[in-house]
Amino acid sequence: MNRNLRFVAGSALIVAAFGYLMYTAIRETSSYYLTIQEFLPRKAEYANAALRIAGRVAPGSIDYDAKTLRLRFHLTAFAEAGAAADTVAVAFTGIKPDMFAEGRDVIVEGRYADGVVQARQVLTSCPSKYEAKAAAAAPPGGGAG
Amino acid sequence: MHGSDLGTLALQLGWCLALYATGASLYGVLAARAEFVHSGRRAALALFGCVAVAVAVMLHALVTRDFRLEYVASYTSRTLPMSYTVAALWGGMAGSLLFWLALLNLSATVVHVQNRDRHRALMPYVTATLSTISLFFLSLLVFVVPAFERLDFAPSEGSDLNPLLQNYWMMIHPPALYAGYVTVSVPFAFCVAALASGQLGDDWIRSTRRWTLLSWFFLTLGNVFGGAWAYEVLGWGGYWAWDPVENAAFMPWLVMTAFLHSVMIQEKKDMLKVWNVSLIILAFALTIFGTFLTRSGVISSVHSFTQSGLGPFFLWFLAAVLVGAIALVGWRLPILRSQNQLESFFSREAAFLFNNLILLGICFTVFWGTVFPVISEWVRGVKITVGPPFFNKVNAPLGLCLLFLTGVGPIIAWRRATPKNLRRNFALPLACGVAGGLVLFALGMRQLAALVSFSLCLFVAATVAIEFYRGTRARQALVGEPAATALAHLVSKNHRRYGGYVIHLGVVLVFMGITGSSLFKEEVQATVAPGQSFSIGAYTLRFDRLSEDDDPHVAITRAEVTVLRGDRVVGLLWPEKRFYKRPGQPTTEVAIRKTLREDLYLVLGALDPPSGLVTFQTFLNPLVTWLWFGGAVMALGTAVVMTPTAAERRARAASPAGERSPSVAEEG
Numbered sequence: 076m077n078r079n080l081r082f083v084a085g086s087a088l089i090v091a092a093f094g095y096l097m098y099t100a101i102r103e104t105s106s107y108y109l110t111i112q113e114f115l116p117r118k119a120e121y122a123n124a125a126l127r128i129a130g131r132v133a134p135g136s137i138d139y140d141a142k143t144l145r146l147r148f149h150l151t152a153f154a155e156a157g158a159a160a161d162t163v164a165v166a167f168t169g170i171k172p173d174m175f176a177e178g179r180d181v182i183v184e185g186r187y188a189d190g191v192v193q194a195r196q197v198l199t200s201c202p203s204k205y206e207a208k209a210a211a212a213a214p215p216g217g218g219a220g
Numbered sequence: 221m222h223g224s225d226l227g228t229l230a231l232q233l234g235w236c237l238a239l240y241a242t243g244a245s246l247y248g249v250l251a252a253r254a255e256f257v258h259s260g261r262r263a264a265l266a267l268f269g270c271v272a273v274a275v276a277v278m279l280h281a282l283v284t285r286d287f288r289l290e291y292v293a294s295y296t297s298r299t300l301p302m303s304y305t306v307a308a309l310w311g312g313m314a315g316s317l318l319f320w321l322a323l324l325n326l327s328a329t330v331v332h333v334q335n336r337d338r339h340r341a342l343m344p345y346v347t348a349t350l351s352t353i354s355l356f357f358l359s360l361l362v363f364v365v366p367a368f369e370r371l372d373f374a375p376s377e378g379s380d381l382n383p384l385l386q387n388y389w390m391m392i393h394p395p396a397l398y399a400g401y402v403t404v405s406v407p408f409a410f411c412v413a414a415l416a417s418g419q420l421g422d423d424w425i426r427s428t429r430r431w432t433l434l435s436w437f438f439l440t441l442g443n444v445f446g447g448a449w450a451y452e453v454l455g456w457g458g459y460w461a462w463d464p465v466e467n468a469a470f471m472p473w474l475v476m477t478a479f480l481h482s483v484m485i486q487e488k489k490d491m492l493k494v495w496n497v498s499l500i501i502l503a504f505a506l507t508i509f510g511t512f513l514t515r516s517g518v519i520s521s522v523h524s525f526t527q528s529g530l531g532p533f534f535l536w537f538l539a540a541v542l543v544g545a546i547a548l549v550g551w552r553l554p555i556l557r558s559q560n561q562l563e564s565f566f567s568r569e570a571a572f573l574f575n576n577l578i579l580l581g582i583c584f585t586v587f588w589g590t591v592f593p594v595i596s597e598w599v600r601g602v603k604i605t606v607g608p609p610f611f612n613k614v615n616a617p618l619g620l621c622l623l624f625l626t627g628v629g630p631i632i633a634w635r636r637a638t639p640k641n642l643r644r645n646f647a648l649p650l651a652c653g654v655a656g657g658l659v660l661f662a663l664g665m666r667q668l669a670a671l672v673s674f675s676l677c678l679f680v681a682a683t684v685a686i687e688f689y690r691g692t693r694a695r696q697a698l699v700g701e702p703a704a705t706a707l708a709h710l711v712s713k714n715h716r717r718y719g720g721y722v723i724h725l726g727v728v729l730v731f732m733g734i735t736g737s738s739l740f741k742e743e744v745q746a747t748v749a750p751g752q753s754f755s756i757g758a759y760t761l762r763f764d765r766l767s768e769d770d771d772p773h774v775a776i777t778r779a780e781v782t783v784l785r786g787d788r789v790v791g792l793l794w795p796e797k798r799f800y801k802r803p804g805q806p807t808t809e810v811a812i813r814k815t816l817r818e819d820l821y822l823v824l825g826a827l828d829p830p831s832g833l834v835t836f837q838t839f840l841n842p843l844v845t846w847l848w849f850g851g852a853v854m855a856l857g858t859a860v861v862m863t864p865t866a867a868e869r870r871a872r873a874a875s876p877a878g879e880r881s882p883s884v885a886e887e888g
Contacts, residue, residue: 082562086577092759093618094582097588100613101606108593108603125607139826142747146836170745170825170837171795184607187835 083105098119106184110150115161127184128192135176144168144173150183150192163187167194174199224289224368231367235358237263237648248615249344249417257344261332264347266326267354275322278315278367282308287378290369291315297380297802299773304386310394311532312379313515314367317346320396320511321357323402324350325432331406339427343411353405353468356537366529380802383774389449397442397469402505403435406470408504409480411497415548419491420555430862436480437858439473444851455808455823457743457839459847462611464866467590468510471583475503478579480628481572486633489569493556494549495576501545507582508538513590562634571629578622611739611875625729626724631687639643649684653679670865673735677728683722684728717867718736722857726850733847736818742840745825747833753784759820760784761793766827766834775799776809779824779834783813795824795836818842829842 080205103119107121111130114121121209136149146169149162166182175197223873241263248256278291282305287293295315304311310319328350333344361367407428414424439865446469451459460466479499485492512534549556562569589876596604604730630647657675665671688707695706746754746761753762761784767774776798783791794811813820821839827836 079561081565082573085565089574089577089581093614096614096617097585100610101592104602104610105592105606106614110607141826141835142831144745144826146746151241158872170823170835173808 079192094166111150111163114187116165118163118171121187123188125126125185126187127182127194128163129182130163130178131133132175132179132181137175139171144170146171146197150181157161163191163192164190165192165197172197172209200219221372222288223277223286224281224370226491226590227274227281228268230273230277231358231362234267235355236275237267237270238351238355238358240269242348242355244633245348245351251837257347260344260347260351260571264328264351264617265332267351268329269355271318271322271325273320274367275309277493278318281368282306285378287376288370288374290371291367292629293371293375293378295378295381297378297773299802300378300381300386300781301773303388303391304500307390308384309392310398314361314365316394316398317357317361317365319871320398320402320868321361322355322356323398324357324405327403327406328354331409331431335427338731339413339423341417341419342410342413342424342427345416346409347543349412350405350411353409356533360533362480364533376801380800381639383798383800383803383805383807385580386455386800387444387449387453389452389498390727391444393442396438396445398436400435400440400442401472401510403431404439404476404507406431407435407500412545412548415497415545415552418555420552422483422487422490425486425496432476432480433858435863436473436476437855437862439469440851440854440858443469444848444855445471448666450733450849451812451844452812453838455768455810457741457821457823457837457841459737459844462586462589462608464509464590467495467732468506468513469584471586472503472506472510474579474583474586476504478576478583479773482576485569485572489560491558491562491569492573493558493562494553497549497556499576501542503551505538505542505545508534508541512538521843553822559863566632566637568629568632568634571632573624574627575622575625578618582615582618585618586611615712619731620669620676621847623673623676623680623727626727627676627683627738630720630724631683645683649679649682653683659825669738670739673731675887677735678730680728682832686693687721688718691739711860713865713867715860715863719857719862722860723854724857726852726854726857728855729846729850731850733843733850736843737841737847740842743840745835746838747835749831750862753840754836756820756838757818758785759840760786760789760824761836761838763836769807775801777824777827781811781822781836793820793822795822797827814845816845819844825881844886 081214106125106127108127109121109129111128114126114130130150130152133149133151136147138147140147146167148165148167151162165185167185168185179199182198183192183194184196184198185192187193241260243260244256245260248258261295264612274298279757280286281289281292282296283302285292285296285298285305291312291314292308295312296305300308308315331346331350332343337344339346364524393867407424410424411430413465416418416580421724442467446466450461453584466698471793479496482492482497482499486496510672512531515530515534543642545628562573564570589610593605596602615634628646633641653675655676657671660671660674665674688710692703692706695701696703696711699706699708742757744754744756748754750765753760755761760783762781762784764780767778767780777798778794778796781793781795782789783793793811793813798807798809799805800807808823808825811822813822819839819841821841823837823839824834825837826835
């Protein structure tokens, strides 16, 4: 029994170390995952927090410089109805993803500061047939970066 | 009658047969009516026939491009090459379920033929379990996502397979992974049978040992192929992004790895029975969970099929499997208890136990990270995601502990290792590891994680090398054979043990590849005009020109890039941008120059036609090739372990009933 107790103690130690590792890792690496509708009304609350925001690229908002790779655009709600709907500006430096275009659903990863989402990454979702059907009903799935 | 009606009919008939096979087998065994057991078995065989017909009908429709079928119209086109047209069988929702069902029934049929005269007490339950799984997938195909749904008009052209899937890995990665997933069902079914019949010796483990290995073999290949595919196609310079669907493939692999090790403790010491039963139940549940993840759309992912409404069905099935299995385990708990217990931390039993704890820890980390958004939304009302840094942070230290145990497990003594035993077995390997670490440090390597990882790799490699060396020397001394012959005989007499060592060598190579490519990666982004150069590491890359290619299926823009080291030309690379016309989708084709030392990974990032400028994204990924090579070595080792030795073949021939073939092996 004594021996068993030792193993239980040893295993408990491992589990505790493991739990601590998980806890700190989650605290340091997690980010809020929001749709643009959830984000816009409460953007002040999310200032400087790590974010993933799903939204649609606002028509006519893309400004891309192929030499400096600076990409700026506005993210807007999925619904077509409110054409003049609220948007948020996004700034990104890097290669424009293949599928990136006006009206496409994207996920932007980064931080929100001074009225602009500084994106680390812009993910596009696939426009293939089966995805498109779903996108009409719900926020998009992710896509290859 | 349209051909597809035959497919629908086959699935409906299959559904009835699966139901009957389950019912008849259970009634037969419970009421001791042998004729029902036989009848159930025959129904299960006929079920395979039905599924085969349905697959044949689907393949025929795909190959003849019968666009009246919605599935064919959705996933193929007239210009799609024939190989991908066949692969479209597993490219879509209904087809992939059908393919899964076909592999499951192929496995079940092999099981039924193998065990025609064996395991009489277990087989009715095995048949019932496998048929129940079939019944679930058939129900989806018959009632929820009809595979042979017809359009009320015949489109002249289909909407084509997703271009990201139009890659040769599409031909081998999904089948390998599905084969791995599906073959977990066989040991699971035998485990359920053992629990239900009360025959809880290690018979069910021995009789499904090769199925377990086969499953592990395919899961290993499936994961490695998946990584290779992502690396070559997605163009972000890496091979593993901790995407939910990658995780879905990785979790069963982890649990099966734990299972493969812990069953050795049961065979040897008659311990861990409850643990082993739980592991295989967990592995099976994770395969269903993985199928759920890819098809429910609950968690967004690169690979997800769609939000199809299938999710709840999978969850209910998963819940039923878990509740049923746990109830069975609870019922049999009194006879599952073991008298033996661990004696020392310094023993093989303990090493294997810790190996299991770590593998499950990694699995739990992966699971938790994958479902975290969903759970946080339940608990806190806001979705919180964890990215790759979370997985890497937790799994890297766990992985290194596991690597250490990979070296310890196979050579530490059973029960209790004496100080003398520890010195004899570990002094030299430890010295190798430490010396290697010091040399790397002297050469200028300063990253602690890399130093630890490479030292451990050397340590494990040394333990394996010493085992081979000692075994060979012992045979030379005993039988007087020359070294090469002795080595060959050594392996051929004990496939489990030496095949296992080969797998561990593969693991070492994989760890080296992961360490090199994740800690020493370089990345350069450059925008250049034709004739201009840029450099990364020791390489200079000169962008020479753009060229175009156009056919009805795809339009290609290709950049020609000359790779130089100093003034010497070492190669040419042609990264591409493609435009697939049918779905109107652009893709990026990576160009990679592979060497043992490092991969030069070149992406044609962006074109700016007005200025003629091209932006390249370039990665220098050290040691990536070692990762693929390590995967191949692991597969090779598994093949050795699976192959019966001459003695095992003789033993089996001598006892055709095969109730218990003597275990020739010491350990695997």
